[in-house]
C-alpha cells in the first residue's frame with residue numbers, strides 16, 4: 001500500500017529535503033503552505049507537480065483539523081515553526097502560538113479525526129532545549145534549560161508529544177535535532193549568512209562581514225542526513241525520542257575562518273566601534289566586524305550532541321562532515337555569484353586538521 005505523508009513546513013529547508021526523500025520512497029506527499037504576498041515555494045518548485053499542497057497555518061485549529069481529516073495521513077512530520085531564535089525574542093507570543101500550541105493543535109486534529117491509533121507523528125524538537133547546558137555532550141537524558149522564547153515554546157511541544165503518546169497510545173515522538181544546514185538554509189541563520197557574504201566578498205560585491213557572538217559553539221550537520229533520520233524514526237516498532245547530531249563542535253569563528261580559507265582571502269577581526277570598515281587597502285585583508293545588533297538577550301554558548309542512541313537503535317549516522325557541508329554551501333553561493341570555488345578548496349576539505357572528522 002502506498003503511504004501518505006503530511007509535512008507541515010514543507011516550504012522550509014528540512015521540509016523540502018524530506019519531501020524529496022519521501023517521493024523517492026513512493027509516498028503520496030501532502031504539504032501545508034502559508035499564504036504569502038510573494039512566492040514562498042522556491043525550495044520545492046522542482047517538485048511542485050509531485051506534491052499536494054494545502055493552505056494552512058499552525059495557529060488555525062479548524063484549518064488543521066480539516067486538512068488532517070481530508071488527507072488521513074499515515075505519517076505526519078511537524079516541521080513548521082517560527083524557527084529563528086533571535087526573532088523569538090521579538091515575537092515571543094506568536095512563537096509560542098506556532099511552535100508550542102501549534103503542535104497541540106495538530107495532535108488534537110489527529111485525535112479528533114479518530115486517527116490517533118494509526119497516524120504516526122514526528123515532532124521537530126531541538127537542541128535549543130538544552131540551552132544552558134547541564135552536561136557535555138548532550139543526550140536524550142540531559143536535563144533541559146531553555147534560553148529563549150523559541151526554546152520554551154519547543155519545550156511545551158516536546159512534552160505535549162510525550163503526553164499524547166502516554167495518554168492516548170499515539171505513535172508520536174520527538175527528534176531532538178542539533179543544528180543542520182545546507183545550501184537551502186534560510187539567509188538569516190549564521191552558516192548561510194557567512195557563506196553568502198563570503199561569496200559576495202570574493203566576488204568584490206561586498207567588503208565586510210558583520211556578526212554577533214563568534215565564540216558560540218555549535219554541532220553542525222547536513223539537513224539531508226537529518227531528514228533521513230526523521231523518516232527512520234517513524235519506521236521503528238516503538239515511538240522513542242532520539243538525539244541527532246554529529247558529535248563534533250566548532251565555533252562561529254571556525255566557520256568564518258574556513259569559508260575565507262576556501263576562497264583564499266585573508267581576514268582580520270575587528271571589534272565594535274572601530275571606524276575603519278571594509279577591505280584594508282594595504283593588506284587586502286577582509287574585516288570581520290562584531291556588532292551587538294546580532295547578540296541575543298540570553299545566548300546558548302555551547303552545544304555538542306551525542307547521537308549514539310540513534311546510531312545503536314536505529315542505525316542512523318551522519319554522512320556529511322562539517323568541511324564537506326561548508327564546501328557544498330560555499331560552492332553553491334559562489335556559483336550564485338557567477339564564480340567557481342578555487343580548486344584549493346577541495347584540498348582544504350581533504351587536509352587533516354581541527355575541522356576534520
Ligand code: NDP
Nearest residue numbers: 009011012013014057058079080081083098124126179180
Ligand atoms: P525553516 O525556517 O527553514 O522552515 C520553517 C517552515 O515552517 C517554513 O515552511 C515556514 O513557512 C513554516 N511555518 C512557519 N510558521 C508557520 C505557521 N505558523 N504555520 C504553518 N507553517 C509555518 O526551518 P527548518 O527547515 O530549518 O527547520 C524545520 C523544523 O525543525 C523547525 O520546526 C525548526 O524549529 C526545527 N529545527 C531545526 C533545526 C535546524 O538546525 N534547521 C534544528 C532543530 C530543530 P514559510 O516558508 O512560509 O516561512
Ligand code: GDR
Nearest residue numbers: 083085126127128178179188189190191211212213216294
Ligand atoms: P541557532 O542558529 O540559534 O543555533 O538556531 P543561528 O544560525 O541563528 O545561530 C547560531 C549561533 O551563531 C551566533 N551568531 C549569529 N547568528 C545569526 N543568526 N546571525 C549572526 O550574525 C550571528 N553571529 C553570531 C548566534 O548567536 C548563535 O549562537 C538554529 C535554528 O535552526 C533553530 O530553529 C534550531 O532549533 C537550532 O538551530 C538547533
